[in-house]
Amino acid sequence: MKVLTIGAGIAGLTAARRLQENGHAVTVLDKGRAPGGRMATRRVLNGDADRPELAELAFDHGAQYCTVRDARFAREVEEWHKARAAQPWHGKLAAFDSEGREPVDDGHARWVGVPGMSAIARHLARGLDVLCNARVTALDLDSGPGASAWHASLADGRTIGPFDTVVASLPAPQAVPLVAASPTLSRAVGAVRMHPCWAVMVAFDDRVATPFDAAFVTASPLGWLARDRSKPQRGLAETWVLHASADWSAAHLDDDADVVGPFLLNAFADLVRARLPLPVHLAAHRWRYACGHPPAHHGALVDADLRLAACGDWCAGNRIEGAFLSGLAAADALLAQREGR
Numbered sequence: 001m002k003v004l005t006i007g008a009g010i011a012g013l014t015a016a017r018r019l020q021e022n023g024h025a026v027t028v029l030d031k032g033r034a035p036g037g038r039m040a041t042r043r044v045l046n047g048d049a050d051r052p053e054l055a056e057l058a059f060d061h062g063a064q065y066c067t068v069r070d071a072r073f074a075r076e077v078e079e080w081h082k083a084r085a086a087q088p089w090h091g092k093l094a095a096f097d098s099e100g101r102e103p104v105d106d107g108h109a110r111w112v113g114v115p116g117m118s119a120i121a122r123h124l125a126r127g128l129d130v131l132c133n134a135r136v137t138a139l140d141l142d143s144g145p146g147a148s149a150w151h152a153s154l155a156d157g158r159t160i161g162p163f164d165t166v167v168a169s170l171p172a173p174q175a176v177p178l179v180a181a182s183p184t185l186s187r188a189v190g191a192v193r194m195h196p197c198w199a200v201m202v203a204f205d206d207r208v209a210t211p212f213d214a215a216f217v218t219a220s221p222l223g224w225l226a227r228d229r230s231k232p233q234r235g236l237a238e239t240w241v242l243h244a245s246a247d248w249s250a251a252h253l254d255d256d257a258d259v260v261g262p263f264l265l266n267a268f269a270d271l272v273r274a275r276l277p278l279p280v281h282l283a284a285h286r287w288r289y290a291c292g293h294p295p296a297h298h299g300a301l302v303d304a305d306l307r308l309a310a311c312g313d314w315c316a317g318n319r320i321e322g323a324f325l326s327g328l329a330a331a332d333a334l335l336a337q338r339e340g341r
């Protein structure tokens, strides 16, 4: 099969690898500058810095870590570890609610990409034909004499194809226009709702004096905060990532990033009841489609007649692990169909 995978997040890369390992020719397109999607690392050059450790900053502003439940994902994470793309993170966790703060020890091992979350995607993309800065605007099924084939139109005016099979591995609302040829997929994908998340990236000129490195938060505009620097192989700068709650993010979806950053930084100071050190970098990023709500458990959605699959974390319980399993499910369904199983 000639396969087009749209989206180079973990779901798309997993599907692409599986199909390529089984002898198929796979092209992956992504609108971003690099593979990874929401498993992302933002690098910032801070030219005005007067200390070397503040000159180049990095933040995991999307996914923070992954946990492992499924045996197939456990084997995959072990591969990442062997390839030096991931390591366990032993940050001290806490939980804040309206009553106060308490430590968290839920027994989960937490894995992070090294030196940033995007390293995992870079590892997965090795050996694949991945084209970045390639936003797909339309997907058309052209019926030729004998067989039909897929063509993709890109935002820069190019059309690429033909492909026998397409895997759409994007957040559901972004996949909707691309699966329009399939009434079944359109219905199922169109029914999925995804929450937004505002993420704040802040670097301080000194250590934030908290006895924890990360916290789950309720009863606040914030939902999560983490000292990025506490993860393995990060720089020496005191970097933090603050995630707003889903409700706050939805209510402030169209706010200006320059307003959101300082507001959530204040919420951080209120929460930890401390005078924070001086921020040397502050920026906010809006993830419009951060996580599926409620989480669905389809594995992957496949229209066998059209040779079109949709997958992503929203299809398999959210999270990095869900995205991996969904990409695997999409590839396996297409392989089984090909083999007439």
Ligand SMILES: Cc1cc2nc3c(=O)[nH]c(=O)nc-3n(C[C@H](O)[C@H](O)[C@H](O)COP(=O)(O)OP(=O)(O)OC[C@H]3O[C@@H](n4cnc5c(N)ncnc54)[C@H](O)[C@@H]3O)c2cc1C
Residues within 6 Å of the ligand: 006, 007, 008, 009, 010, 011, 012, 029, 030, 031, 032, 035, 036, 037, 038, 039, 061, 062, 063, 064, 065, 066, 067, 134, 135, 136, 137, 169, 170, 171, 174, 197, 199, 243, 287, 289, 290, 291, 311, 312, 313, 314, 318, 319, 320, 321, 323
């Ligand atoms: C703020 C935040 C915090 C999170 N924290 C965690 C966490 O701690 N642990 C955890 O397990 N999970 C977490 N997640 C969820 C995790 O990031 C996702 O489950 C996972 O990364 C999703 O992978 P995916 O491949 O399904 O989708 P994505 O990573 O979204 O990949 C989709 C890709 O499609 C591309 N794309 C979109 N439209 C087009 C188009 N038209 N043409 C071409 N390309 C396109 C995008 O650029 C993107 O690269 C978090 C997510 C967010 C946003």
